[in-house]
Amino acid sequence: MSAGADGSGGPAVAARSGEGSPGEDGFVPSALGTREHWDAVYERELRTFQEYGDTGEIWFGEESMNRLIRWMQKRKIPLDASVLDIGTGNGVFLVELAKFGFSNITGIDYSPSAIQLSGSITEKEGLSNIKLKDLNFSKSCQPPSSALEADLETV
Ligand SMILES: C[S@@+](CC[C@H](N)C(=O)[O-])C[C@H]1O[C@@H](n2cnc3c(N)ncnc32)[C@H](O)[C@@H]1O
Numbered sequence: 474m475s476a477g478a479d480g481s482g483g484p485a486v487a488a489r490s491g492e493g494s495p496g497e498d499g500f501v502p503s504a505l506g507t508r509e510h511w512d513a514v515y516e517r518e519l520r521t522f523q524e525y526g527d528t529g530e531i532w533f534g535e536e537s538m539n540r541l542i543r544w545m546q547k548r549k550i551p552l553d554a555s556v557l558d559i560g561t562g563n564g565v566f567l568v569e570l571a572k573f574g575f576s577n578i579t580g581i582d583y584s585p586s587a588i589q590l591s592g593s594i595t596e597k598e599g600l601s602n603i604k605l606k607d608l609n610f611s612k613s614c615q616p617p618s619s620a621l622e623a624d625l626e627t628v
Contacts, residue, residue: 508583508609515586518563519593528594529563538566542573553577559610564591564603571600578602583609 495501504510518529531538550556552574558566561580564587570578580603582588588607595603 511582511584512586515562515582515584515590519586519590522563522590522593526597528565529590531565532562538569541566542569555579557581561591561605562587564594564605567591567603567605568595568598568600571595571598571603576602579604579606581606581608581610583607 493502514530521527521529553576555577556570556575556579558564558570558578558580561567561582564580567578567580580588580591582591582605585607588605592605595601595605
């Protein structure tokens, strides 16, 4: 497992190096905003996990996960509260939440390989109650349909 996008380099910086000039909307396009990028990342990470058991990158670093859990603790978020991790990647944050005692947790990601990877990791950890779903948050949240709600009910 490796900690990542903390400003000191790593894959996020590598992905940004492919940036071009600003588009009509004024935003500089980034590979980090494409599903193709994340599919390629998690296909590679899934193979690495299968071959070596390495859980892969924690994009915002372990400290950010711990900070979030401390925040939830301070706010007295009940352990049975439903928690949704959007863009769960390898699902390591869900693993930490489950180890901490949260019992109603779901991870979604639009990369099927990320969902496969997070499923393998949670299975290896013996955490069978974590729900995972291959789902595009942006598309599922388009009004007027509440597809996210409907999809999550089927998780
Ligand atoms: C920077 S990575 C973070 C992964 C993980 N949460 C972590 O901290 O290591 C961003 C994740 O969001 C996912 N993602 C990006 N846009 C998404 C969308 N519209 N719906 C679902 N997942 C999305 C990507 O596939 C990727 O796994």
